[in-house]
Amino acid sequence: MATSYTTCPNCRTQNPGTFQNCTNCGAFMGVGAPMQQSPQMQSKPVGADKKIAAGLCGILLGGLGIHKFILGYQQEGIILLSVYLISFIIAIVTCGIGTPLILIPTVIGIVEGVIYLTKSDEEFVQTYVIGKKPWF
Numbered sequence: 775m776a777t778s779y780t781t782c783p784n785c786r787t788q789n790p791g792t793f794q795n796c797t798n799c800g801a802f803m804g805v806g807a808p809m810q811q812s813p814q815m816q817s818k819p820v821g822a823d824k825k826i827a828a829g830l831c832g833i834l835l836g837g838l839g840i841h842k843f844i845l846g847y848q849q850e851g852i853i854l855l856s857v858y859l860i861s862f863i864i865a866i867v868t869c870g871i872g873t874p875l876i877l878i879p880t881v882i883g884i885v886e887g888v889i890y891l892t893k894s895d896e897e898f899v900q901t902y903v904i905g906k907k908p909w910f
């Protein structure tokens with residue numbers, strides 16, 4: 775079985791197929807070498823798998839900030855959870871008058887969840903995984 779070799783365009787050295795740079799002169803040899811990449815990694819950008827989970831958690835459990843933790847936004851998650859718990863306590867203390875306050879973190883979660891789900895995988899990764907946009 776013959777091993778694939780790539781000929782360096784600079785010094786004509788035969789390099790094994792796994793090298794992208796010439797072993798003799800270090801020149802870049804381009805895409806001649808076969809890359810070991812799984813098809814899954816190529817079709818989906820890294821972090822896109824969090825989109826559905828974060829989106830659904832935002833919509834269903836929005837006020838608890840779970841979707842923030844999924845995205846790695848610890849601070850924002852804690853803020854949302856705190857607002858939710860404080861609203862909950864206020865609602866109890868005020869015998870239910872303060873209940874609408876709980877809607878605030880809940881609505882934030884639903885809106886963010888819907889935004890996540892309506893974005894494409896690429897947009898989602900660009901905005902929230904790479905860009906680390908904290909809110910919305």
Ligand SMILES: [Zn+2]
Binds near residue numbers: 798
């Ligand atoms: Zn070379």
